[in-house]
Amino acid sequence: MxxxxxxxxxxxxxxxxxxxxxxxxxxxxxxxxxxxxxxxxxxxxxxxxxxxxxxxxxxxxxxxxxxxxxxKKLNYNEFLELYDIRARLEPLGAYEAAKNTTIYEIKRLSKILDDFKKNITKYSSNNIGKIDYDFHMAIMKMSKNNFLFKMISSYNIIILSNLEGLL
The missing domain is CATH 1.10.10.10 (Winged helix-like DNA-binding domain superfamily/Winged helix DNA-binding domain)
Known part of the structure; x- marks a missing residue:
């Protein structure tokens, strides 16, 4: 116990x-x-x-x-490698999400985009990065592929935690 x-x-x-x-x-x-x-x-x-x-x-x-x-602080090459992985896997997630989506999930994406528009004018890198993360992860969740969701989640958190000063 x-x-x-x-x-x-x-x-x-x-x-x-x-x-x-x-x-x-x-x-x-x-x-x-x-x-x-x-x-x-x-x-x-x-x-x-x-x-x-x-x-x-x-x-x-x-x-x-x-x-x-x-x-973890990524060096330039590690950053590029992670973006390469993300660029190859996220289209798969988006493709699967498009086949599995519901009206509720589309409304959720729309709300996230509205939040992004509100924050882009404030230019808050922490808010923008978090909203971008939420948007991408909502799409990956819609794919209904748990392994893909977990992989992309980890990659995106690593990228997000290293964005300070880049946005």
């Missing part, structure tokens, strides 16, 4: 850190201090390290021996 609760805690820590990266609260290149994060989140280091492991597999953080964990 205890192990299940422990796994739930690790998952909550993972989700919290992933969202902080997505929202830009943890910036690309930022060092993740284990002690401070564990204290801030009210957890021991064990669930934190488990979350770090999962985030590293998703290329959201980078663990460098004897230096620590850092929010």
């Amino acid at each position: 205890y192990k299940v609760k422990h796994m739930d805690l690790s998952e909550k820590v993972y989700s919290t850190l992933r969202n902080k990266i997505l929202k830009g609260e943890l910036k690309s290149g930022e060092k993740l201090n284990q002690e401070k994060l564990a204290q801030k989140l009210g957890v021991s280091r064990t669930p934190l390290l488990s979350a770090f492991s999962k985030l590293e597999k998703e290329i959201l953080i980078e663990i460098i021996p004897r230096r620590g964990a850092f929010v």
Whole structure:
């Protein structure tokens, strides 16, 4: 029984850190201090390290021996490689979404586009990036392909977390 609760805690820590990266609260290149994060989140280091492991597999953080964990900062070539993958996979998702869409989903996309139009005039890179992410992920969700959705979600979060200063 205890192990299940422990796994739930690790998952909550993972989700919290992933969202902080997505929202830009943890910036690309930022060092993740284990002690401070564990204290801030009210957890021991064990669930934190488990979350770090999962985030590293998703290329959201980078663990460098004897230096620590850092929010992944893409170099130019890595950025291009991720965009290449995204450019090849998203049309597949859009094609599948077009076959599976409902009126509700079209209205949701329309609302996201309206939000984008409102924010483009403010030129808030955080808002624009988040809205762009929401738009692309809504289309991927409409594809009804869970593997594609998860892959694109990870790639888009990595890209989004590295956009600061580019928009």
